[in-house]
Amino acid sequence: MNLPRGMKDFESAEQSKIEFVRQKFLETSKSFGFHFMSPSPLEMVSVIEAKSGPAIRDEIYFFKDKGDREIALRFDFTVGLTRFVVEQKSLKMPAKISAFGGVWRYDEPQKGRYRYFHQWDLEVYGKPSLESDAEIIEFTSKFFSKLNLQNITIDISHRKLVEAVVEKIFESTDPKTIGDIFRAIDKIQKKKKDEIISEYTQKGYAKEKLEQILEFSKVKGSPESVESTFDVSKIAAWTELKELFVSLKNRGVTNIRINFGIVRGLDYYSGVVFEAFDTSSEVGALVGGGRYDSLPKAFGRDDIGATGVAGGVERIILSLEAQGLQTTQTTNQISVLFVNDEMAKPAMSIASKLRDQGLEIEIDLVGRSFKKQMENASNSKFAIIIAPKEFSAGQVIIKNMSDGKEATSQIESLLSNPKSFIQ
Numbered sequence: 001m002n003l004p005r006g007m008k009d010f011e012s013a014e015q016s017k018i019e020f021v022r023q024k025f026l027e028t029s030k031s032f033g034f035h036f037m038s039p040s041p042l043e044m045v046s047v048i049e050a051k052s053g054p055a056i057r058d059e060i061y062f063f064k065d066k067g068d069r070e071i072a073l074r075f076d077f078t079v080g081l082t083r084f085v086v087e088q089k090s091l092k093m094p095a096k097i098s099a100f101g102g103v104w105r106y107d108e109p110q111k112g113r114y115r116y117f118h119q120w121d122l123e124v125y126g127k128p129s130l131e132s133d134a135e136i137i138e139f140t141s142k143f144f145s146k147l148n149l150q151n152i153t154i155d156i157s158h159r160k161l162v163e164a165v166v167e168k169i170f171e172s173t174d175p176k177t178i179g180d181i182f183r184a185i186d187k188i189q190k191k192k193k194d195e196i197i198s199e200y201t202q203k204g205y206a207k208e209k210l211e212q213i214l215e216f217s218k219v220k221g222s223p224e225s226v227e228s229t230f231d232v233s234k235i236a237a238w239t240e241l242k243e244l245f246v247s248l249k250n251r252g253v254t255n256i257r258i259n260f261g262i263v264r265g266l267d268y269y270s271g272v273v274f275e276a277f278d279t280s281s282e283v284g285a286l287v288g289g290g291r292y293d294s295l296p297k298a299f300g301r302d303d304i305g306a307t308g309v310a311g312g313v314e315r316i317i318l319s320l321e322a323q324g325l326q327t328t329q330t331t332n333q334i335s336v337l338f339v340n341d342e343m344a345k346p347a348m349s350i351a352s353k354l355r356d357q358g359l360e361i362e363i364d365l366v367g368r369s370f371k372k373q374m375e376n377a378s379n380s381k382f383a384i385i386i387a388p389k390e391f392s393a394g395q396v397i398i399k400n401m402s403d404g405k406e407a408t409s410q411i412e413s414l415l416s417n418p419k420s421f422i423q
Contacts, residue, residue: 006106006115017317017327018118021147022100025120028143032135034098034122039080041102045070050298051079051268061104061115073104077121078295078308085125085306086299093304094126100313111318112283118313128293128305130240133272134247136309140276140287141253147316148325151280155220155259156244159269159290161237162260169212170205182263184210185217189261189284217261226258237271244272268292272307278319286319287311334422335377335401336363339370339387347386350396353415354384359422377401382422384414398422 003009010018026036045062052059052075062072074080077099085095099121109115122139124132137154144152159182166181167173184200197210219230223242232238241258248256264273273290289309296304320327334354338347344367351363362380364373377383378401385397390408398414398421399406409421 004115006109008114008116013328016329017320018313020326020328021120021313021316023329024146025098025100025143028139028146029098029122031142032096032122032139034096036098036100037081037084038099038101039074039077039084041074043072043074043079043083045072047083047299048072048075048079051082051295059106061106074102075105076103076310077101077119078123078292078310081121081123081308082125082295082299082306085123085304086296086301091125094124094132096122096124098122112315113312114314119310120313121308121310122289123306123308125296125304125306128271128291128307130244130247130272132305132307133291134244134251134253136289136307137244137248137256137274138251138253140274140289140309140311141255143311144276144286147320149278149316149319150323151278152255152276152286153279154253154256154274154276154287155262156241156256156272156274157258157260157262158237158241158272159263160271161232161235161241162263164235164237165216165260166213169209169216180205181213185213185261185263188214188217220257220259220261223258230260241272264288264290268294268298270294274309276311278322281319281322283315283318283322286315331379331381333360333362333380335373335380335383336361337370337373337377337383337385338364339385341367343386343388343391346391350384350386350411350415354418357415357418359418384422 029036045057048056048060056075060072060075062070065071081097081099085091085097101118102116103119104116106115107113122136124136126132137156140154162182162185163178166178170177170181180200180203184196187196193214196214197207200210201207216230219226223245226232245256262273262275269290270293271291275285276287277285287309291305291307293305296306317327336347336351336354338344347363351361355361362377364376374383380401383399383401385399387397390397394411395408396411396414397406398409414421
C-alpha cells in the first residue's frame with residue numbers, strides 16, 4: 001500500500017498553502033494582462049522530444065496507451081502552451097498566457113521537489129522583443145513582492161553572450177563542445193569547481209580552458225561593475241543585455257543583477273536567460289526562464305518567438321515559511337455551534353441557510369460536546385452559537401473568534417443580511 005517513490009499526498013494544510021500561492025499568482029498575472037489556461041496533462045512523447053531531445057525520456061513518465069501511442073505525463077507547461085499556440089493560426093499576437101498546476105518529472109527527489117510537484121508558468125508569444133523579456137522579468141519581481149518575500153535576487157545572463165565567450169576560449173563553434181561547456185557552467189551552482197574540472201578533463205577538455213570559463217561564470221553585478229571586470233565591449237549581445245537593464249530600471253525593477261553563471265540547462269534557450277533566488281536560504285532557484293525562439297520553430301512556426309518563466313510552488317512555500325511569512329489565505333470560515341443535542345437540528349437549518357448566502361460554514365456532524373465544538377472552531381473567523389434561551393427568543397450569539405467579543409442577533413436579521421454581522 002505504498003506510494004511510488006517521489007510521490008506524496010497533499011493534505012489540507014499543504015493544499016491551502018499551494019492555493020495561497022496560486023491566488024497571488026492569478027492576481028499578479030491578471031494585472032499584467034495574461035490569459036489563464038490549463039494545457040493537457042498528457043502529451044505525445046514526440047512533442048516533448050521536440051523541445052528537449054530523446055534524452056528527455058530519462059526524466060519523464062511515459063507509457064504506451066491502448067492505441068500503441070507513446071504518451072507522456074506533463075513535464076512542464078511550456079511544451080503544452082507552445083503546442084497550443086502553434087496550432088492556433090488565428091491567435092492574435094502577442095499572446096500572453098499563464099498556467100498553474102501539477103507536473104511530473106522522473107528526477108531524484110529533493111528538498112522542495114518531489115516527482116510530482118506544482119508550477120506556475122507565464123509565456124509571451126509573438127514578434128521577439130526586448131520588452132517581452134522585460135515584461136516576464138518584471139512579473140517575476142512583482143509576484144515575489146505580492147508574496148512579501150524578501151531577499152529575492154533575479155540573476156540575468158544571455159546565452160549568445162556566453163556562447164561567444166565559450167567559442168573564443170575553446171576556439172570552437174562545434175555545437176557539442178558548446179553544449180558540454182554550457183552544462184559545465186550550469187553545474188557551478190551545484191558542484192565544486194574541482195569536481196567539474198575533473199569531470200570535463202576526462203571528456204578531453206583542457207584544464208586551463210575549463211578554469212578560464214568557470215572563472216568567467218563567476219562574474220556578476222551591475223552592468224557597470226561587469227564592464228570594469230570583464231571586456232564585453234566587442235560582444236554584440238552585451239548591448240542587448242544593457243538595454244534590458246535600462247528597460248527594467250524604467251519599470252521600477254531593482255532586484256536584478258548580471259550573472260554569467262546563469263545559462264539554463266536546456267539547449268533550446270536562445271537569448272536572455274534568468275533565475276531568481278532567495279539569497280537568505282539554500283533552497284536553490286525559485287524561478288527560471290528566458291527566451292526560446294527555437295521551440296515554436298521546432299513545432300513548425302518560424303514566424304513567432306517566445307519568452308517565458310516558470311516557478312516551483314513548493315520551493316516558494318519553503319522560502320515563505322523560512323522567512324516567517326503568511327502561507328495561507330485569511331480564513332473566512334464561520335462555525336455554527338449548538339449548545340446541546342436539542343439545538344442540533346435548528347443549528348443545521350441555520351447553517352444550510354447561511355451556505356445558501358455563499359458563506360463558508362462549518363458545523364459538527366457527530367454530536368461532539370459544545371466544549372469540543374468550540375475548540376474545533378478556533379481557526380474560524382466567527383462562531384454562531386445556537387443556545388436554548390436565545391433561540392427561544394429568536395436569537396443567536398455571534399462570537400468574534402479573534403477577540404472573543406460576543407453579541408446577539410435576531411435569526412431573521414442574520415439570515416437576511418449575514419455579512420452585516422460577520423464581516
